[in-house]
Amino acid sequence: MQLKKINSNLQKALIENNFLEANTMQNEIFATLKSGADAVIQAPKESGKSTTILLNVIQRMEKAIGESTRALILVEDKTKVLEMVENFNKLAQYSDLRVFGVHDKGDIDYDKNQISLGLDVLIGTPSKINAMFSSAGFNMNTIKMFVVDDADVLFRNRFDAVVLRLSNSVDKTQRLFFTTVITEKVEILAEKIMIEPLFFEID
Numbered sequence: 001m002q003l004k005k006i007n008s009n010l011q012k013a014l015i016e017n018n019f020l021e022a023n024t025m026q027n028e029i030f031a032t033l034k035s036g037a038d039a040v041i042q043a044p045k046e047s048g049k050s051t052t053i054l055l056n057v058i059q060r061m062e063k064a065i066g067e068s069t070r071a072l073i074l075v076e077d078k079t080k081v082l083e084m085v086e087n088f089n090k091l092a093q094y095s096d097l098r099v100f101g102v103h104d105k106g107d108i109d110y111d112k113n114q115i116s117l118g119l120d121v122l123i124g125t126p127s128k129i130n131a132m133f134s135s136a137g138f139n140m141n142t143i144k145m146f147v148v149d150d151a152d153v154l155f156r157n158r159f160d161a162v163v164l165r166l167s168n169s170v171d172k173t174q175r176l177f178f179t180t181v182i183t184e185k186v187e188i189l190a191e192k193i194m195i196e197p198l199f200f201e202i203d
Contacts, residue, residue: 003030009094010058017090019051025202026052033176034059038194040151040177040186043202049178050080053147054088057121060145060174064096067118068142074126074163075149078103084123084149097121102128108135126159129166140169151177155185167193 003011003022014020022030025043032039033056043049057071075081085101092099102111102124108131115122115132122129133140148154148163155163167175175194179186182199190197 003027005034006030006055007059007062007095010055010091013091013093014055019055023048025049025200026055028202029200030056030059032198032200033174036060036174038175038190038197039200040179040182040190040194040197041200041202042179042182043200045180047202050084050087050149051091053149053176053178054084054091056176057145057147058088058092058095058097061097061120062095064098064118064120066142067116068139069115069119069122070142071121071145071147072129072140072143072166073121073123073147073149074129074154074159074166075123076153076157077125078105080149081123081125088121088123099123102132104128108132126154126162126166130162133166133169140166141171143170143173145176146170146173147176147178149178151179151186151189152181152183155183155189160185160189164189164193 061071081101081103088099097120099121100114100119104125104127
């Protein structure tokens with residue numbers, strides 16, 4: 001996959017997993033996301049949004065550092081958590097990045113123990129992340145990338161207040177929304193929590 005200044009180990013993993021050509025979305029937003037800007041990315045279903053999230057997180061995080069989580073990815077449900085963790089491990093196979101997934105059906109004490117062992121990327125459902133944060137088991141101040149996948153679906157299911165609360169717990173971070181439709185809720189929350197957000201509409 002040819003993207004400007006992409007990490008060579010990431011590129012190797014992408015090619016081995018049959019991602020040979022960057023699609024329109026990946027070409028259009030890669031430089032912007034790499035720069036650390038806040039953004040809302042609208043693209044159709046099955047357009048590779050999840051892969052785009054992962055490759056940008058792996059590119060930015062690059063390698064394991066310290067014990068604290070640096071990237072948080074919020075997704076819809078347990079199925080999406082497991083799928084994204086599996087794909088992350090494939091694309092990050094040539095790095096030492098540490099990933100962990102949490103969902104509503106997992107044990108919160110076990111999850112907190114795993115996170116305390118040291119982590120770079122945490123993928124989870126909003127309600128589970130919120131529960132962990134509420135019980136003082138998760139430090140948000142080290143988050144450098146705050147990503148919401150399927151933002152339109154999550155906000156339709158009334159998780160916008162949870163996302164707002166979690167976002168307000170982070171000082172300086174890159175905030176990204178990926179969505180199939182830029183709904184009124186997506187736009188309002190983006191304007192509320194992001195700094196001069198860029199909007200991309202990919203056909």
